[in-house]
Amino acid sequence: MWKNNLSIIILCLFEVFAGILLFINPVSFTVAIIVGIGLVLLLLGIFSIISYFKTEPGKAAIQQSLAKGLLLVTVGVFCLFKSQWFIATFPLLTILYGIIILITGLVKIQWAVDMLRLKIQKWFFAAIGAALSLLFALIILKNPFGSTVFLWRFVAISLILEAVLDITTLFFNYNGKQKEDETTQFPNL
DSSP: OTTTTHHHHHHHHHHHHHHHHHHHOHHHHHHHHHHHHHHHHHHHHHHHHHHHHHSOHHHHHHHTHHHHHHHHHHHHHHHHHOHHHHHHTHHHHHHHHHHHHHHHHHHHHHHHHHHHHTTOTTHHHHHHHHHHHHHHHHHHHHOOOSSHHHHHHHHHHHHHHHHHHHHHHHHHHHHHHHHHHHHHHSTTO
């Protein structure tokens, strides 16, 4: 179970960690993430530019590493020196996050229905996760909050709750499947 779902588990743990940090200090955490992304983009851009000049001219022209590198450097520098721009546009970023949560909620409905059809007893955990995702998405998209900080804290709580429910659903899904496999292998037990 753990090997097959390792990427999902890591993503859920990352969501919990990000949610906690976002809840504690939303502005500083967001700026740190943006600066970190800026550094990574800047380094990738520099490596791409260096790669362009090390590559044979005909191949380099096809790969367009110079243009890609310059673009990455530009975006990286923007993230490094204009991180406050992202803070100012947080309401737009929140709408995008709400749309992503809405899409994941719809995918979780599929997960819950699949579990129900496969007669996995704890299917309702996936259904609860789907319902919460849809509810959080609608609240975030409606944005009834008086302040941006409260909205960020709500986003943080939603990240944590969704991640915990997803891990719980994976756990019960695995245990249900394991018991089912044991009864089909040893029907007399």
